Amino acid sequence: MCDQTFMAATFGPCESCGKPSPLMNIYIKNEAINYCSFCVELMACQGLQSGESVASLKRECESLKKKLEEERGKLNDVELHQVADKIEVLGALAIKTRRVLKGHGNKVLCMDWCKDKRRLVSSSQDGKVIVWDGFTLSKENGISVPCTWVMACAYAPTGCAVACGGLDNKCSKAVAMHTNYVSGCTFTNSDNQILTSSGDGSCALWDVESGQLLQSFHGHTADVLSLDLAPSETGNTFVSGGCDKKANVWDMRSGQNIQSFESHVSDINCVKYYPSGDAFASASDDATCRFYDLRADREVAVYQKDSVIFGASTVDFSLSGRLLFAGYNDYTINVWDVLKGTRSSILFGHENRVSRVRVSPDGTALCSASWDHTLRIWA
């Protein structure tokens, strides 16, 4: 999507000049400082690190990276699909379109299921957000958001509220303010907090009622396109993926980037946790989906085929984690056997790019959203 590399920024008073402006979050000798970009330039001009040359710092970076790779390599004693050799092959899947939801006037960019397993919310390029009853196909609610490209929408845990965000850089009535578009949003475990990802390179945690920024997450060097919260049993972490080809895992309380994965060769469009919380999958413009094991700290599977040449935009797991549904720009949904690494099935039906796939909370159905203006429910 974009090739620009820049430091992430948030708003606030500069720790040097005091003026409220976009801040750069940087470290000098392990101390975090938040200066506006002007003061950073000024400080760089004055020369800050006596005795440490750029070359020696770069050498230390390279040697640390090499050491990390060596450590990760030592654990690669077997491949995932080898361990999966002993389990049975998947039978043919009887999944087909059961509902087609028509009503959007333009590309459907995002959708989310309500915890009641029947309602869903979808958002579109035409600025409309619609709440549907998935069983009866009736539209329960429709609102117009004052911006086009509503790229993200999410259902609150209680089912009483919906959040959305997009090109206006905001998430719902200015709860969240980024300095670039909002690409993804999700409620945390309550209706009171929202986690957002943005084209400005950062992720942020907000209090819904006050609109206050609770925590910000800096580390990506380009647009963040997707995020996913770890299943509640595993604790307070989330994973994000973006245009810098990296997938980062974050500690929600400290704001710290605790793990980082860089194996895709193009933008990561979507990230999703495996149901146990010990792994996650990613979908990328490089036409592959990948599976990362968090406890081994490395990629353990690549879902690809010579015949699959279009970018993957979205992924989600079935309830047991055995199936990975992935939506592609060639209008199809590929169903991958997560453990064996093979493709189990292809779902045809959409007449344009698939922008989002989501399995329902009880695992009985898959919903897909597409640029063909429709949503489909498969079961």
Add this chain to the structure above:
Amino acid sequence: RCNHSSNYSSIISSKLIHQLRIEAGMERLKISLTAADLVQYCQEHKRSDPLLTGINTSNPFKDKKSCVLL
């Protein structure tokens, strides 16, 4: 005359080193162990995965008129 880009690079490098040190400190497990756990999770939950088994007698999305051959 100060060298803007070299001092800016040193800021970025410092930040990267800080991050890499945190990542280097992580305790990692062998794939033979972690993969076995991933497989076990799938096996334990496969019977309650409707999209996998295809069996769901009370699935309201499925057409009531069709027959399910067991």
